Each structure stands twice: as structure tokens, then as C-alpha cells.
Amino acid sequence: MVKKVKYINWIIKLALAGAFLFCIHNASAQIIEQTEITDLMDRWKNYNLDHNEVHGWRIQLLATVDRRQMESEKRTFEYRYPDYPTHVVNNQPYFHLK
Numbered sequence: 720m721v722k723k724v725k726y727i728n729w730i731i732k733l734a735l736a737g738a739f740l741f742c743i744h745n746a747s748a749q750i751i752e753q754t755e756i757t758d759l760m761d762r763w764k765n766y767n768l769d770h771n772e773v774h775g776w777r778i779q780l781l782a783t784v785d786r787r788q789m790e791s792e793k794r795t796f797e798y799r800y801p802d803y804p805t806h807v808v809n810n811q812p813y814f815h816l817k
Contacts, residue, residue, distance in 0.1 A: 777806065781816040789814040 781792045793805050793816055808815040 777817045779815055779817050780805075782813050784812045784814070786814055789816050792816055 780796060781789055783789050789807065793807065796803075796805060796816070806817045808817065
């Protein structure tokens with residue numbers, strides 16, 4: 720009896736899932752956008768296409784008193800991320816790798 724109830728329960732869930740998927744498949748939506756918003760988005764898109772750089776901050780990778788450790792970390796970073804430039808600042812007694 721319990722097995723039969725589980726089987727019927729499973730068939731009901733399957734039928735509901737099928738009906739739900741059928742309803743979603745036939746659903747549609749219409750988006751109405753104001754012309755000012757469309758113009759603003761087009762200007763923002765064109766601006767970003769023209770300006771490829773993002774102004775931001777430089778992160779500090781390492782601060783140490785050991786110059787050799789700094790140079791080793793610099794080589795490792797440049798090997799892993801060749802597109803990102805590194806910058807070394809020497810504020811006695813520390814070497815800052817940015």
C-alpha cells in the first residue's frame with residue numbers, strides 16, 4: 720500500500736513538472752524602455768568602448784626588508800601575470816612591491 724502511494728505521488732509530481740515546463744515554454748515578456756534610458760545606455764556603451772582603462776588603485780604585493788625576497792616575488796608575479804606591470808618602492812629599510 721505504501722509503495723502504491725509513493726508511486727502515485729511520483730506520477731503526480733511528474734505531471735505537475737510537465738505542466739509547469741509547458742507553461743514556461745509558451746510564456747513571453749515584453750520590455751518597454753523609455754527612449755531616454757536607451758540613449759543613456761548607448762552613450763555609456765560607446766564611452767566604455769572608447770576608454771579601455773579603468774582608474775583605480777595599485778595593490779601592494781609584498782613589503783620586506785629582504786631585497787632578494789622582493790626580487791624573487793617580483794619575478795614570480797611577472798611570470799604568472801605578464802600583462803600587469805610591477806612597481807618597486809624603496810622606503811628604507813623596506814622594499815614595497817606593488
